[in-house]
Amino acid sequence: MAEIRREKCLLITGATGSLGSELVRHYYPEYQILAQGRNAEKLLRLKLAYPRTEMVLGDLRAPGLREAVRRADVVIHTAAQKYVNLAERHCYYTVDTNVNCTYELADLAARHGVERFIFISTDKSSFPTNVYGITKYLAERLILELAEVYPQTTYVICRFGNIFGSSGSVVQLWLEAQRRREPIQVTDPNMTRFMFSLPDAVAAVDFALHQGRSGDIIIPKMKSVCLRDLMQLFSDAPIEIIGRRPGEKVHETLYVQGEISTGYETDQYYVLNTRDTTRLALRDINSSECERVPLTTLRQWLQQLIRSAA
Numbered sequence: 001m002a003e004i005r006r007e008k009c010l011l012i013t014g015a016t017g018s019l020g021s022e023l024v025r026h027y028y029p030e031y032q033i034l035a036q037g038r039n040a041e042k043l044l045r046l047k048l049a050y051p052r053t054e055m056v057l058g059d060l061r062a063p064g065l066r067e068a069v070r071r072a073d074v075v076i077h078t079a080a081q082k083y084v085n086l087a088e089r090h091c092y093y094t095v096d097t098n099v100n101c102t103y104e105l106a107d108l109a110a111r112h113g114v115e116r117f118i119f120i121s122t123d124k125s126s127f128p129t130n131v132y133g134i135t136k137y138l139a140e141r142l143i144l145e146l147a148e149v150y151p152q153t154t155y156v157i158c159r160f161g162n163i164f165g166s167s168g169s170v171v172q173l174w175l176e177a178q179r180r181r182e183p184i185q186v187t188d189p190n191m192t193r194f195m196f197s198l199p200d201a202v203a204a205v206d207f208a209l210h211q212g213r214s215g216d217i218i219i220p221k222m223k224s225v226c227l228r229d230l231m232q233l234f235s236d237a238p239i240e241i242i243g244r245r246p247g248e249k250v251h252e253t254l255y256v257q258g259e260i261s262t263g264y265e266t267d268q269y270y271v272l273n274t275r276d277t278t279r280l281a282l283r284d285i286n287s288s289e290c291e292r293v294p295l296t297t298l299r300q301w302l303q304q305l306i307r308s309a310a
C-alpha cells in the first residue's frame with residue numbers, strides 16, 4: 001500500500017478541548033499533528049487514539065510550545081479560557097491567556113515562517129459585555145493587525161456561536177445534573193444563543209484553512225436556539241431558575257453594524273475583510289431575530305452527543 005505523504009506539520013492548541021480534539025481527528029490522516037494541551041491524561045488518551053500525534057504538554061506560556069511553532073506549517077489556535085463566569089472573576093488570567101498569549105503565539109508564528117494561522121473567536125466578541133468577550137474582541141483586533149504587519153503569513157479568524165454539547169456547555173451541565181438526579185439550572189428561559197454542531201464548526205475551520213485569505217473574519221450563518229426549546233429536551237427534569245449571571249446577554253450578536261462592512265458571502269458563511277471593496281448589506285445579526293434550530297435537529301444532536309460519550 002502506498003504510504004500517505006504527511007509533509008505538513010499542523011499545530012493545534014487546545015487539542016484536548018471539544019473543538020481541538022475533533023480537529024485532531026479530522027486532520028490526522030493528512031498532517032503531522034502537534035497537539036498542545038495542559039492535561040497530560042487527556043493528551044495521552046489522544047495519543048492512544050492517534051498514535052502519530054506528537055504531544056506538546058504545558059500551557060500557552062510553556063517553552064515547548066515555542067519549539068512546536070518553529071516546526072509548524074499551520075497553526076490552529078483553539079486554546080482559551082472560555083468560561084464567561086470564571087473570566088468575570090479571573091480577569092487578569094483571562095486577559096493574559098486569551099489576549100497576551102494569543103498575540104505572542106500569532107506573532108511568533110510569522111517570525112518562524114508559519115504559512116497560516118487560524119484563530120477561533122466567538123460571537124461574544126461582537127459588542128462585548130463581559131471579560132471573555134472583550135478578550136476575544138481584542139485578540140481578533142490584534143490578529144487583524146498582525147495580518148497587516150506580516151504579509152507572508154495568512155491570518156484567518158473564525159467567529160463561532162455556541163457549539164452544541166461542547167465542554168462546559170449548558171447541555172453538558174444539564175446532562176450532568178440529570179445523572180446526579182439534581183434539578184437542571186436555567187438562567188433565563190427567554191435567552192437565545194447562536195448554535196451549531198461540532199461537524200459544522202470543523203467544516204468552518206476547514207473553509208478557513210483552504211479558502212481563508214489574510215484578514216478574513218469567517219462567520220458561519222448559524223441558526224439560534226432559545227433556552228426554552230432546549231429545556232424541552234430535558235422535559236422530565238425538575239427545573240431551577242437561577243437568573244442571568246454577570247456579563248451574560250439575553251441575546252447574542254454575531255455581527256453589529258459599524259464593524260467591518262466589506263467582504264463576501266456564500267450560502268454558509270459571511271466573510272468580512274477590510275481589503276475587499278464589495279460592501280456587504282449587513283445589519284445587526286441578533287440571535288433573537290434569526291431562524292431557530294428545529295427541535296428535531298436538537299434531539300438528533302443530543303442523541304449523537306450521548307452516543308459519542310457512551
Ligand SMILES: NC(=O)c1ccc[n+]([C@@H]2O[C@H](COP(=O)([O-])OP(=O)(O)OC[C@H]3O[C@@H](n4cnc5c(N)ncnc54)[C@H](OP(=O)(O)O)[C@@H]3O)[C@@H](O)[C@H]2O)c1
Pocket residue numbers: 013014015016017018019020036037038039042058059060061077078079080081082097120121122123160161162163164166167169
Ligand atoms: N465551545 C463553544 O461553544 C465555543 C463557541 C465559540 C468559540 N469557542 C472558542 O473555541 C475554542 C475552543 O473551544 P472548546 O469548547 O473546544 O474549549 P475547551 O473544550 O474548553 O478547550 C479549551 C482548550 O484550551 C486549553 N487551554 C485553556 N486554557 C489554557 C492555557 N492557559 N494554556 C494552554 N491551554 C489552555 C484547554 O486545556 P485543558 O484541557 O488542559 O483545560 C483545552 O484544551 C476556544 O477558543 C473558545 O473560545 C468555543
